[in-house]
Amino acid sequence: MDKKQKKQSPPQPAFSKVLQKSSLSFLAMAPLLLGVIGLVGLFQVLVTPQMLASLFQGNPFLDTLIGTMSGAAAAGNPIVSYLIGGELLDQGISLYAVTAFLLSWVTLGFTQLPAEVAVFGGRFTLYRNILSFVFTMLIAVLTTLTMQVLS
């Protein structure tokens, strides 16, 4: 009998209960997500592609830094970053800068920082963003150098 009692595990909750619990957890985060979406809309209007393109100076090192920062400031679908990146290349902006811009568009984002801090904590957010910032620049340089060697 003891053995039988030991083997008994807590009853599995119904899927509807689990779904309800997950929906509630998500609902709790709704103000955070709505805040970020609101910021994305504002940034899309205030930070225009023309404004971003005008920031580049023609200096590969400085442009890589500008590319990283402007990618982080921009918000929206990554397709837009490809369009702007293609335009920048046509304007003679270095591949270092354009690659950094494409990368930081997805991995870094000023608009999502408050939400990231609220969900994952300040320490994790700081570490992740510093790593992401450094690696964006590093990958941009390595990709461009590799492209130069291969072509």
Add this chain to the structure above:
Amino acid sequence: MKKEKKAFAFRGQYLLLFVVVLYGLMFFVDAQSAQLAMWKSGSVLRKILPIFAFVIFFTSLLNFFLKPKKITKHLGRESGIKGWLWALIAGVISHGPMYAWYPLIDDLRSHGMRDALIVVFFASRTIKIPLLPMMVDYFGLMFTVVLSVYILIGAIIQGMLLEISER
């Protein structure tokens, strides 16, 4: 012993309030831009609603089929190479903006997912499978392949560096 029940509490009310105030100020300064920003936000919300629905459903599936112990086994400290691979693959195939995945990752983290794998997941999200043909069209096949390889290697190194910093 009585089990403690986690009380329901909203997160990010202050951020939302701050954004509402920003919009209010913008309506005074430039009502047309404020309206456009609201329309753009609405459009973003409409686009990511299906992703939110998927995240809720996927979180439920994980919680239903995987016990916290199992999640820890696959994504926790003892997950080994498999954990890194799971995080990489999940990052590459995940769709939509990064913040749409916060609830799921937060849930997995509370069940023992290690921070290094979260970093790997977010870093590998730069590769967007549906957008690869477009990237090839704009920047060439060679650039797309080279960049993707560096992104994957970079994601793993970032995760390792975070792990080292936590020791």
